[in-house]
Amino acid sequence: MRTVYHDGDAEGAAVPRLRREERARLFALLRDADEECGDHGGVELYGVELPGGSAATITVNGRPHGSWTSCERVADRLGLHLVWLDPEPGF
Numbered sequence: 001m002r003t004v005y006h007d008g009d010a011e012g013a014a015v016p017r018l019r020r021e022e023r024a025r026l027f028a029l030l031r032d033a034d035e036e037c038g039d040h041g042g043v044e045l046y047g048v049e050l051p052g053g054s055a056a057t058i059t060v061n062g063r064p065h066g067s068w069t070s071c072e073r074v075a076d077r078l079g080l081h082l083v084w085l086d087p088e089p090g091f
Contacts, residue, residue, distance in 0.1 A: 011061065028047070028085055030044060031080055031081060044078070
């Protein structure tokens with residue numbers, strides 16, 4: 001990996017581009033509507049898939065929720081639907 005300069009001594013220095021697998025990716029976890037209870041469904045949690053595949057989630061109010069081995073794991077464990085907010089990692 002190339003050196004990254006933060007103090008302005010290297011004007012015009014190239015910033016290294018991260019490979020796709022080294023970038024974080026945002027997602028949302030949605031719950032199904034339950035018309036009998038008057039629940040219209042919606043976003044239950046927001047999260048980020050970290051480099052390496054682990055994930056962290058927060059509530060819709062921004063409070064920490066948990067850390068997981070993968071975003072698929074949290075969706076499966078909580079019975080929610082995974083929706084990617086980034087089309088591809090890092091974009």
